[in-house]
Amino acid sequence: MSSPVSERRLRVLHVEDSELDHQLIMAQLRRAGLDLEVQRVDTLGEIAEALNQPWDAIISDYNLPGYSGLVVLDLLKESGRLIPFILVSGEIGEDTAVAAMRTGASDYLLKNHLARLAPALLHAIEANESRRARVAADQELRKSKQRLHELAGHLQTSVEMERAAIAREIHDDVGGSLTALKFDLAWIDRHAHNPEVRQRVASALETVTHAIEASQRIMHNLRPAILEQGLVAAVQWMAARFERRTGIVVSMRTSHEQMQLPAGVPLVAYRTAQEALTNVSKHANATRVDIELSIDSGVLTLELRDNGQGIAPGDLAKARSFGIRGLHERAATVGGWVDLSSNSKGTSLILSVPLQAEGLDGLGEQEDSAAEHDPSAWGLL
CATH class of the missing domain: 3.40.50.2300 (Response regulator)
Structure with missing residues (x-):
């Protein structure tokens, strides 16, 4: 033949x-x-x-x-x-x-x-x-994976830009209007003599105060202005809020109080910690979380460990485990990767990001004021 x-x-x-x-x-x-x-x-x-x-x-x-x-x-x-x-x-x-x-x-x-x-x-x-x-098929597959990776990075950037726009709208319009309304109610309270009116005003003031707090919380979740103070301060702030809200004890250790990091890295690390803590509160049944943030040999490492029930292997392999996939894709946008391990004694998530040599020269110094090109940086809310 x-x-x-x-x-x-x-x-x-x-x-x-x-x-x-x-x-x-x-x-x-x-x-x-x-x-x-x-x-x-x-x-x-x-x-x-x-x-x-x-x-x-x-x-x-x-x-x-x-x-x-x-x-x-x-x-x-x-x-x-x-x-x-x-x-x-x-x-x-x-x-x-x-x-x-x-x-x-x-x-x-x-x-x-x-x-x-x-x-x-x-x-x-x-x-x-x-x-x-x-x-040829392998080359095409690599190109396809690269295109998907670039698309995922573009989508991550687009999401952050949209979050920033929404946060600005809340800050400028909703936040400003609520603050003005609070001042007006306070003026009415000072000039009202009818006890019923003053009672209603006090109730309205309480409602407006809750609305302002809610808008601030939403703005911080959409676009963490705390990152202006540096990644370490932002993660510490997030950990403290998480502990107050959930009652889960959070311990944090860091190798440097200030870290000068390449553009985009602080936001990726912050979002990774945010997603990990959210998963702990929803699924882990944990009583303690340990966070370690360090730079060693030119690599930024963020590790979160809990003492919860762990993640079943089947859950990690689910076709719709988009949260875990999102962590991997987000890390890849800055050249990093995520390692996730779990057993009956808890779960460990490690984000590793190699840093450029020049990004390590300023360790112990304040963040560069020219951070307007860093997508993780935004003005005070």
């Missing part, structure tokens, strides 16, 4: 110094019914030039004047071309043949067994084309 390869014209480069041996090999291949376009070369200069052309296969003698077939194989490897290479020799030791195969040769044959040459040639070409297809 013929293969598609045997039915087309094949371009073969033949490295051979003997014209007689060249004719014998060509006759053997044509006797097998192969349609060939062949070029014979026998010097290293000719070989190097010929490797720039497209070939379906290379057949090379082993013993050549001044060099061996393994030298030709090395030239092929240096060129980066995926071309099947078949070594043919009048005499070749087993060790040499094994070394050639390990180096990348597709096959080797003795010149007194050329009946195997045509099947070996077709098999090598078919295997090489399958390999090329796999390489």
Whole structure:
């Protein structure tokens, strides 16, 4: 049964110094019914030039004047071309043949067994084309993953920009209106004499105060202005609020009180801690959370450990575990990664972000005032 390869014209480069041996090999291949376009070369200069052309296969003698077939194989490897290479020799030791195969040769044959040459040639070409297809598929998959990664990063940035816009609207419109209303109610309270009116005003003032507090809480969740004080202060503030709200004890340790970090990193770390604490309050049934924030050997590490019930392996593998996937994608936007481990004694989440060397020079100093380009930075609410 013929293969598609045997039915087309094949371009073969033949490295051979003997014209007689060249004719014998060509006759053997044509006797097998192969349609060939062949070029014979026998010097290293000719070989190097010929490797720039497209070939379906290379057949090379082993013993050549001044060099061996393994030298030709090395030239092929240096060129980066995926071309099947078949070594043919009048005499070749087993060790040499094994070394050639390990180096990348597709096959080797003795010149007194050329009946195997045509099947070996077709098999090598078919295997090489399958390999090329796999390489192309892998490259396309990598490109697709990169496009998805870029899209995820764009979506993360878009979400943060939208959060910032909403927070500004709440600050400028809702917050301003509520504050003005509170002043008006306070004025009415000072000038009212009817006890019922003053009681109603006091109730309204309480409602407005709760609304202002709620708007401030929403603004902080949408766009944490506390990040202006640095990542350490922001995580400490978040941990304290979490402890007051949930009753879960939070302990925090840090290697530096101030950290100068590249743009985007503080917000990624803050959101990671926020998501982790939210998951603890919802699912862990924990009584304690330990947070460690450190920089060591040029890597920012944020670790959160709880003493809860842990996460079932099946939950981590759920198709709709978008929270965990979101953490991975968010970390990837700044070149970092997330490690999550869990057992019956609790769960540990570690965010690691490699930092540029210049980002470590300012450790112990205040954040750079030119942070307007940092998407984690925004004015006071």
